[in-house]
Amino acid sequence: MSDWTLCIDFGTAYSKAAVAPTGAWSSFDPSRVRPLMLGAHDPRGDPFLLQSVVFVDEESVRFGRAAAERAEELSGAGRVALRSFKTLLSVGDLDRGLNTSAPKSIDPKRQFKMRDLIVLYLAYLLAAIERAKAADPLLAETKPALRYAAPDWSGGESASMHAVVTRLFAGADAFRLAAGDQLLAPEGLAISAIKEALPKAFSDAPPLAMALIFEATAAAAYTSIGLDSNATHLIVVDVGAGTTDITALARSSGRMSELAQARETLKQAGDFIDRVIANRIVALDGRARTVEKQTELWRALMHEVRDVKETLCATGKVTFRHQGRALTLSLRDLERDADFRAFIAAMTKAYDRGLATACGAAGKKGEVLAVAVGGGASAPFVQALLRRKPSGANARVAPRPAVPDWAHAPEFQGNLAPVFSQLAIAIGGALAPDDMLAAR
Amino acid sequence: MAAKKAKPKRVKPAPAPKAAPALADGLAETAWRQADAALAEALADLDEVAAAANDAARADALAMLAQSLSRAARKRGLDRIGELGAREAFNKQRHDLIAASAKAPQGVLIRARGVARGGEVLLRARVTPLRRKR
Numbered sequence: 001m002s003d004w005t006l007c008i009d010f011g012t013a014y015s016k017a018a019v020a021p022t023g024a025w026s027s028f029d030p031s032r033v034r035p036l037m038l039g040a041h042d043p044r045g046d047p048f049l050l051q052s053v054v055f056v057d058e059e060s061v062r063f064g065r066a067a068a069e070r071a072e073e074l075s076g077a078g079r080v081a082l083r084s085f086k087t088l089l090s091v092g093d094l095d096r097g098l099n100t101s102a103p104k105s106i107d108p109k110r111q112f113k114m115r116d117l118i119v120l121y122l123a124y125l126l127a128a129i130e131r132a133k134a135a136d137p138l139l140a141e142t143k144p145a146l147r148y149a150a151p152d153w154s155g156g157e158s159a160s161m162h163a164v165v166t167r168l169f170a171g172a173d174a175f176r177l178a179a180g181d182q183l184l185a186p187e188g189l190a191i192s193a194i195k196e197a198l199p200k201a202f203s204d205a206p207p208l209a210m211a212l213i214f215e216a217t218a219a220a221a222y223t224s225i226g227l228d229s230n231a232t233h234l235i236v237v238d239v240g241a242g243t244t245d246i247t248a249l250a251r252s253s254g255r256m257s258e259l260a261q262a263r264e265t266l267k268q269a270g271d272f273i274d275r276v277i278a279n280r281i282v283a284l285d286g287r288a289r290t291v292e293k294q295t296e297l298w299r300a301l302m303h304e305v306r307d308v309k310e311t312l313c314a315t316g317k318v319t320f321r322h323q324g325r326a327l328t329l330s331l332r333d334l335e336r337d338a339d340f341r342a343f344i345a346a347m348t349k350a351y352d353r354g355l356a357t358a359c360g361a362a363g364k365k366g367e368v369l370a371v372a373v374g375g376g377a378s379a380p381f382v383q384a385l386l387r388r389k390p391s392g393a394n395a396r397v398a399p400r401p402a403v404p405d406w407a408h409a410p411e412f413q414g415n416l417a418p419v420f421s422q423l424a425i426a427i428g429g430a431l432a433p434d435d436m437l438a439a440r
Numbered sequence: 441m442a443a444k445k446a447k448p449k450r451v452k453p454a455p456a457p458k459a460a461p462a463l464a465d466g467l468a469e470t471a472w473r474q475a476d477a478a479l480a481e482a483l484a485d486l487d488e489v490a491a492a493a494n495d496a497a498r499a500d501a502l503a504m505l506a507q508s509l510s511r512a513a514r515k516r517g518l519d520r521i522g523e524l525g526a527r528e529a530f531n532k533q534r535h536d537l538i539a540a541s542a543k544a545p546q547g548v549l550i551r552a553r554g555v556a557r558g559g560e561v562l563l564r565a566r567v568t569p570l571r572r573k574r
């Protein structure tokens with residue numbers, strides 16, 4: 001058994017990884033939590049994030065930031081990069097999805113199946129992990145046990161999905177060893193070399209021991225580790241980019257299980273809120289009367305929408321400057337938007353149902369921890385949800401902060417907390433005990 | 441005549457691979473990089489405040505300056521303590537009394553919020569004593 005556990009959060013926009021001592025759950029020392037600096041060698045990027053992007057060029061395949069930049073250069077020619085491929089792993093018929101060819105805009109010569117491109121990206125991700133591990137004096141000589149975090153694949157499909165994903169990682173690891181350091185070069189890998197090595201790597205790949213942890217369980221792990229609480233239940237609100245997921249979990253003898261009847265998924269989340277914010281600001285600008293002017297403002301807004309949303313949520317208002325004009329949107333303006341109100345109403349209803357289920361299961365003297373994860377975790381309307389009381393139940397509900405107290409430990413010198421929400425799932429996945437795993 | 445000795449070709453040493461920074465440094469670097477960008481914006485906003493042609497332009501520039509500073513603070517993990525105008529029981533760990541008072545007041549009014557980072561108070565909230573009702 002390894003002394004360390006590594007968890008990969010293969011994210012829609014960015015991938016992250018973190019390592020923690022294998023026994024962290026029973027004797028927790030925050031200073032031994034190690035988020036990996038996957039992007040540390042790129043002076044222009046965030047040291048902890050690796051862009052989830054693949055670009056098929058004329059004669060090579062590029063990854064990460066280099067892929068995103070090349071796609072930007074060629075956007076006028078109708079070329080796009082493959083992004084958000086994580087969502088492919090959630091489709092019903094995964095094998096069929098993996099065997100389809102990538103669209104022509106991504107791969108004009110139709111040389112690759114989706115499986116090939118995902119394996120290539122995973123090989124790049126594993127190479128970045130190895131490089132980051134080698135640069136960390138504590139981890140350089142270690143061989144951590146591997147995990148990956150994924151959304152819950154409901155309907156009892158987890159075991160078969162896990163088998164497929166593990167095979168993809170095994171193929172990727174074999175290809176990484178064959179391709180060497182060139183995988184991490186900005187110019188990418190030659191397509192001729194890929195065509196030669198990839199089929200062999202995939203067919204000869206030895207099995208890779210890898211465990212699956214659901215994202216909600218990873219959230220439960222980082223929220224409740226080291227906490228002096230006897231709470232047996234948790235409710236997790238995950239406001240991601242594409243969906244908002246509400247999950248209730250029960251903990252019994254260390255093991256986590258989901259209360260299936262509490263699960264709710266809404267099709268509106270971060271991206272939807274971005275669009276509402278952009279629409280409201282466009283509506284504020286009296287001078288943008290033509291469709292062209294409005295489109296121009298919309299594009300400028302969407303380019304900075306993450307910062308705009310973060311400021312709005314943190315301070316209650318945001319001022320956006322466009323062509324010399326200052327446009328100020330307040331949280332109250334946002335809350336008056338009909339689409340936004342409908343989203344909040346749907347989220348509140350879904351949360352109340354999930355909370356009622358969790359409180360009912362926790363019983364009269366039970367306690368339920370409420371936590372929000374994902375990009376929208378600290379938004380005031382999400383934090384307000386966590387303060388809601390269950391109707392007709394006696395269980396106590398304890399809202400937990402988006403950033404756990406332990407992330408403020410002096411060892412991090414105050415610098416983990418501002419980036420915690422981005423790394424949270426990878427960290428939680430590495431901290432969780434084996435009992436919390438969904439599949440091995 | 442002896443052949444002129446060829447000068448040994450200078451071989452440029454290969455650049456040493458850039459070592460990845462230690463974890464604490466990496467976290468700090470991330471926080472500072474984002475904060476620096478916001479601080480740079482703040483400096484430009486400050487010039488716009490100074491150069492504003494009228495009250496409306498000055499108000500806009502001030503709003504942008506406040507936003508840039510607050511973004512820089514967030515990227516460094518700074519939180520504000522208390523709410524402007526709130527009334528609280530006096531706590532010398534959190535409050536800095538800015539008006540003369542013969543003895544410690546019971547209640548205070550927050551005139552300027554304090555700043556904390558994690559559990560550490562970097563700046564206490566500036567407060568004045570609440571006047572007792574007669």
